[in-house]
Amino acid sequence: MATQQRRISTRESKGITLLLIGIALGYLFLFLGLPLIAVFVEALSKGWDLYWQALVEPDALSAVRLTLLVAAIAVPANLVFGIAASWAIAKFEFKGKSLLITFIDLPFAVSPVVSGLIYVLLFGAQGWLGPWLQAHDIKLIFAVPGIVLATIFVTFPFIARELIPLMQAQGKEEEEAAVSLGATGWQTFWRVTLPNIKWGLLYGVILCNARAMGEFGAVSVVSGHIRGMTTTMPLHVEITYNEYNFVAAFAVASLLALLALVTLGIKSLVEWQAKRSGEPLHGAH
Amino acid sequence: MSSFKAHSVLPGFNLALGFTLLYLSLIVLIPLSALFVNTASLGFGGFWDVVTGDRVLASLKVTFLTSFAAAVANAFFGLVVAWVLVRYSFPGKRIIDALVDLPFALPTAVAGIVLATLYAPNGWLGQYFAELGIKIAYTPLGIVVALTFIGLPFVVRTVQPVLEDVEAEVEEAAASLGAGRWDVFRRVIFPAVAPALLTGFSLAFARAIGEYGSVIFIAGNMPYISEITPLLIIAKLEQYDYAGATAIALAMLLISFALLLAINGLQWWSSRRGAR
Amino acid sequence: MSISIQNLNKQFGTYKALDNINLEVNSGELLALLGPSGCGKTTLLRIIGGMELADFGKLLFNGEDVEQRDARERNVGFVFQHYALFRHMTVFENVAFGLRVKPKKERPNEAEIKRRVHELLSLVQLDWLHDRYPAQLSGGQRQRIALARALAVEPKILLLDEPFGALDAQVRKELRRWLRRLHDELHITSVFVTHDQEEALEVADRVVVMNKGVIEQVGTPDEVYAAPATSFVYQFIGNVNLFHSRDHAPWTSEHGDVVAYVRPHDIDISTTRQDETSLPVEVKLVRAIGSIVRVEVAADGSSEFIEIELSRERFDAAPLANGDRVFIRPRQFRVFEEASAA
Numbered sequence: 001m002a003t004q005q006r007r008i009s010t011r012e013s014k015g016i017t018l019l020l021i022g023i024a025l026g027y028l029f030l031f032l033g034l035p036l037i038a039v040f041v042e043a044l045s046k047g048w049d050l051y052w053q054a055l056v057e058p059d060a061l062s063a064v065r066l067t068l069l070v071a072a073i074a075v076p077a078n079l080v081f082g083i084a085a086s087w088a089i090a091k092f093e094f095k096g097k098s099l100l101i102t103f104i105d106l107p108f109a110v111s112p113v114v115s116g117l118i119y120v121l122l123f124g125a126q127g128w129l130g131p132w133l134q135a136h137d138i139k140l141i142f143a144v145p146g147i148v149l150a151t152i153f154v155t156f157p158f159i160a161r162e163l164i165p166l167m168q169a170q171g172k173e174e175e176e177a178a179v180s181l182g183a184t185g186w187q188t189f190w191r192v193t194l195p196n197i198k199w200g201l202l203y204g205v206i207l208c209n210a211r212a213m214g215e216f217g218a219v220s221v222v223s224g225h226i227r228g229m230t231t232t233m234p235l236h237v238e239i240t241y242n243e244y245n246f247v248a249a250f251a252v253a254s255l256l257a258l259l260a261l262v263t264l265g266i267k268s269l270v271e272w273q274a275k276r277s278g279e280p281l282h283g284a285h
Numbered sequence: 286m287s288s289f290k291a292h293s294v295l296p297g298f299n300l301a302l303g304f305t306l307l308y309l310s311l312i313v314l315i316p317l318s319a320l321f322v323n324t325a326s327l328g329f330g331g332f333w334d335v336v337t338g339d340r341v342l343a344s345l346k347v348t349f350l351t352s353f354a355a356a357v358a359n360a361f362f363g364l365v366v367a368w369v370l371v372r373y374s375f376p377g378k379r380i381i382d383a384l385v386d387l388p389f390a391l392p393t394a395v396a397g398i399v400l401a402t403l404y405a406p407n408g409w410l411g412q413y414f415a416e417l418g419i420k421i422a423y424t425p426l427g428i429v430v431a432l433t434f435i436g437l438p439f440v441v442r443t444v445q446p447v448l449e450d451v452e453a454e455v456e457e458a459a460a461s462l463g464a465g466r467w468d469v470f471r472r473v474i475f476p477a478v479a480p481a482l483l484t485g486f487s488l489a490f491a492r493a494i495g496e497y498g499s500v501i502f503i504a505g506n507m508p509y510i511s512e513i514t515p516l517l518i519i520a521k522l523e524q525y526d527y528a529g530a531t532a533i534a535l536a537m538l539l540i541s542f543a544l545l546l547a548i549n550g551l552q553w554w555s556s557r558r559g560a561r
Numbered sequence: 562m563s564i565s566i567q568n569l570n571k572q573f574g575t576y577k578a579l580d581n582i583n584l585e586v587n588s589g590e591l592l593a594l595l596g597p598s599g600c601g602k603t604t605l606l607r608i609i610g611g612m613e614l615a616d617f618g619k620l621l622f623n624g625e626d627v628e629q630r631d632a633r634e635r636n637v638g639f640v641f642q643h644y645a646l647f648r649h650m651t652v653f654e655n656v657a658f659g660l661r662v663k664p665k666k667e668r669p670n671e672a673e674i675k676r677r678v679h680e681l682l683s684l685v686q687l688d689w690l691h692d693r694y695p696a697q698l699s700g701g702q703r704q705r706i707a708l709a710r711a712l713a714v715e716p717k718i719l720l721l722d723e724p725f726g727a728l729d730a731q732v733r734k735e736l737r738r739w740l741r742r743l744h745d746e747l748h749i750t751s752v753f754v755t756h757d758q759e760e761a762l763e764v765a766d767r768v769v770v771m772n773k774g775v776i777e778q779v780g781t782p783d784e785v786y787a788a789p790a791t792s793f794v795y796q797f798i799g800n801v802n803l804f805h806s807r808d809h810a811p812w813t814s815e816h817g818d819v820v821a822y823v824r825p826h827d828i829d830i831s832t833t834r835q836d837e838t839s840l841p842v843e844v845k846l847v848r849a850i851g852s853i854v855r856v857e858v859a860a861d862g863s864s865e866f867i868e869i870e871l872s873r874e875r876f877d878a879a880p881l882a883n884g885d886r887v888f889i890r891p892r893q894f895r896v897f898e899e900a901s902a903a
Binding site for chain 2: 036
């Protein structure tokens with residue numbers, strides 16, 4: 001009897017509990033659930049036929065292709081960078097390390113619009129390298145390379161940030177053991193380091209990919225919005241929405257929403273797997 | 286051996302650090318320095334004239350006020366959500382927990398158009414507010430809605446682990462000393478999660494200040510009323526006013542850095558407090 | 562394989578980790594590096610293994626300079642303090658690792674790898690665990706697997722960093738005996754680091770006592786215990802009573818401020834004054850611990866306790882009780898200058 005009372009005294013009353021759950025769920029439904037449902041409802045509001053047509057029209061398809069291309073370049077580039085940076089930072093002691101970590105975090109502190117702007121300042125017609133690029137007939141801004149660069153910038157820290165704390169927590173004893181057993185650098189990396197960070201790596205890649213495919217502000221500044229040429233999926237959504245072509249806008253938006261749901265699904269799966277295998281993840285930022 | 290780096294048997298340091306520095310310089314440092322160099326050509330007087338222009342100041346005011354309001358809303362509701370997710374169990378909790386990260390994963394443009402549609406005067410939700418005479422979309426209130434969506438996960442995700450770590454024993458001790466439930470929350474639990482709450486609040490606030498994609502669709506973008514600073518940068522750019530755009534961007538960047546510094550200081554402070 | 566260390570120095574910033582170390586390790590011997598934490602023993606071990614580089618000095622294996630040789634080319638087996646087992650590999654794969662990463666020409670075939678790994682696992686008596694993961698093993702089992710893994714590449718030298726440090730007392734004792742037997746079987750030149758004097762004295766052929774980056778003494782376990790070379794060794798190994806010359810002049814010598822070091826079992830107790838070296842004391846505490854009896858006494862007017870150990874037979878022949886007034890006299894002691902006393 002006494003213990004039961006003590007338990008009760010560290011719990012809220014039934015009414016408060018229900019009220020809190022009600023507030024939380026209501027809030028989440030209003031801000032997350034409803035928008036998510038609305039995307040699909042709006043996309044299908046004029047029926048499946050129009051939805052399908054909106055997806056297979058040439059401009060939409062080219063936007064999908066460009067988005068895939070951009071992600072296919074940006075994610076591997078940041079993956080290689082993330083591995084190199086975390087290897088140097090987590091496995092070695094050197095001066096200026098914390099400054100380096102701060103620099104890696106920088107892009108998170110920069111507004112997407114500013115992220116795009118800095119590339120315009122560098123490569124745009126009036127930028128530092130503008131005249132030289134024009135003289136050699138190279139177009140970076142208002143073209144695909146600019147979109148790729150801006151995307152790499154905004155997704156720059158994702159994978160490194162995931163791997164650095166993870167590799168720091170794991171220490172370097174296993175790698176030292178591998179080397180003392182005769183393994184070369186590559187053998188050590190592939191056989192010892194990589195298997196130990198695989199979940200963290202996948203986690204970082206998933207989040208990096210979601211942002212790369214969905215980036216809007218930075219890409220918007222450098223893209224020039226040339227239909228069928230330099231519009232990614234988010235830009236296609238913007239253009240069609242501004243033309244009051246809501247079905248087209250929401251159709252492509254629904255693909256991006258699906259991507260977000262798949263991302264969340266894989267993310268949860270990775271978190272669960274990592275927990276099971278005892279590889280602690282750094283977690284969301 | 287140089288004193289720059291301690292000896293290690295592991296190979297690949299030069300390659301890894303060399304590549305890291307090269308890539309960091311090319312992608313981040315050199316482009317960002319363009320902002321400083323270009324503004325320098327404007328001179329401090331020119332820079333100051335741009336960033337204290339009426340329209341810029343108005344946009345900064347809109348940006349900061351709406352970001353602050355959204356962060357406050359998220360601090361309150363985020364705490365409730367974190368509490369509910371940690372303390373109670375109900376059907377579908379795992380899915381809802383995963384869904385909290387949706388704003389991280391959903392492209393901002395998608396969030397923007399769907400929120401604008403929902404809260405438009407004839408939209409699903411907007412129509413009910415319209416009956417009450419409240420206009421959400423195309424007003425600063427709409428900006429708050431979009432920024433609340435964008436910042437939603439921050440408070441939940443910073444508070445959640447701290448709340449999980451609050452030991453049941455401490456609460457039981459407080460209760461056994463005669464504290465009521467509200468006293469326990471106010472005097473024991475809340476002080477423990479307060480630093481995390483503040484960190485989450487700052488993260489949501491910082492994110493909101495730079496946000497662009499989700500806002501522009503719902504804001505209405507009326508100069509002096511519902512025009513956010515990032516949009517003003519784009520507007521200047523479209524008028525080929527590169528100097529103006531650069532100056533505003535630099536001001537924003539400096540504000541972001543100051544916030545980042547404050548957040549890091551906050552985290553350092555709270556981790557020290559936690560270690561005590 | 563013998564190891565020769567000549568004038569080795571290592572500095573971390575302003576902190577001198579190793580100060581002019583000279584040491585010979587004979588082929589086939591089991592050597593302990595013993596000292597308190599921060600004495601430089603682990604640094605020395607890591608330099609031998611190639612994990613760390615000396616600032617200057619020579620390191621020779623069988624007379625051959627190995628300074629420039631990479632850790633992976635030194636043919637040294639290293640057992641890490643926390644084992645450093647590969648957590649994503651089974652026990653079998655952990656032990657097989659060193660064989661699998663050999664260059665193609667030297668790499669044994671799969672059947673040979675299998676045979677060798679199972680042989681090693683039987684040697685450490687853990688063959689039945691071959692398909693487990695490190696997380697599923699006890700501390701003692703992990704330690705033995707780490708050893709088997711190090712032995713797989715047939716090292717000429719085996720280095721062990723605090724091999725029993727992370728284990729509980731019972732397992733520790735067992736593993737000590739087991740390591741000694743294993744060494745007697747394999748006769749690989751082995752060096753292990755420990756801060757536990759009992760461990761060093763029980764397992765090693767010779768003990769190197771280190772303090773603050775210098776070697777205080779090198780000798781057999783009996784030598785370092787019975788004939789400590791310095792006051793530090795006296796204090797670090799076994800219990801000792803200190804007598805300052807200004808308090809107990811007759812025990813020490815006549816010149817200057819010196820300290821006499823006396824082991825608790827080197828003190829005689831008698832009820833009568835024997836000669837001028839006898840010191841009148843009062844018995845403060847008597848405690849029987851197994852086969853010995855520990856008596857704590859204090860000189861008149863002194864609050865410092867002197868510890869004496871008696872065998873039980875001796876105690877039973879002349880029992881003591883708290884408050885008894887007796888005389889004590891050292892059978893054997895050594896004198897060090899006050900300044901050098903740690």
